[in-house]
Amino acid sequence: MEYRDAKSKFIQTWGALGSQWGINKTMAQIHALLMVAPEAISMEEIMEELQISRGNASMNLRALMDWGIVYKELKPGERREFFTAEKDLDELAVKISRERSRREIKPALKVLKEVSSIEGGTSSEEKHFIDQTTKLYDFVLKADNVLEKITEYKDNWLTQLLMKFMK
Amino acid sequence: MEYRDAKSKFIQTWGALGSQWGINKTMAQIHALLMVAPEAISMEEIMEELQISRGNASMNLRALMDWGIVYKELKPGERREFFTAEKDLDELAVKISRERSRREIKPALKVLKEVSSIEGGTSSEEKHFIDQTTKLYDFVLKADNVLEKITEYKDNWLTQLLMKFMK
DNA sequence: AATATCTTTCATTTTTTTTTGAAAGTTTAG
């Protein structure tokens, strides 16, 4: 395979994968493009390479920066802004899991706590509801804690984790 | 909060969460409904409770069954079909991660291997591409292995995992 | 073998999400 084709295939695949994980296609594609770019690139270049509009590029770059996985870089003497992606994969994974925990898991936990705390009704239907949502709360809380612990292992957490299971 | 409201809030929240994880809203809602139902329920009831059409219910139930997290149950003497969800959370999580690995991670790995194996070009751009996609391949492969190992711990894998980190 | 009960399929419609592009906003330079 040619380099051009490989790059394009990588960007397309990453984009498609993004959709399956609740991230929009363009956002994932921009991220992919920046991941394999040896140095920071401008918005103009991103638009050109992915064939997208200025507004689209601007909004998705902003979203990536909100996730903390893409950085703005200013080159001296240059008016335009350049962008780079977090390239360290351990760091990338840590940032993504922290952010998802903050945005999705924590709010979900709040709701689970709420709904599992209703006054215990009499019907078996209500009893089962309380029981099941309580279990769900405990489970998600535990999972969230495990994730937090794992990502505390600053460097090479994944390798270390794998070791623990190889023994 | 009233039981009715709690149940509705739970279903809504689960549905919204589903969207963020690349699962469609109705599918997640049906799953939520079945999770808290003390016993198997019919398609008619699902349609009624969630206010959705027959076709929608049918397709999403089928999808849930393809994921292996909802089962069809036949009641003796009954013509209609009834449905239940996997209620054991450890089992549920194991099924979901195995399925996502099969459907998404494995195919992604294949592409990563492909694109990282192009003939090493001369330009630094190509070198960086090969280097980065190779790292990504290694990382994802390792993550997939960890996930596989973790889910092998049949029972209480989450608790056991947490222990390992508490020490 | 005709009817009744229930489920699936899929072309069409509806809803939701994403993208566009031009106007407004911002920052630097002269």
Place this chain on the structure above:
DNA sequence: CTAAACTTTCAAAAAAAAATGAAAGATATT
């Protein structure tokens, strides 16, 4: 201060995804 060089915003358009519902398929019952 004004112009030039960029970036952001957001209403409208386009595209994608999901839902509907009626017809076609099953399967059991008489």
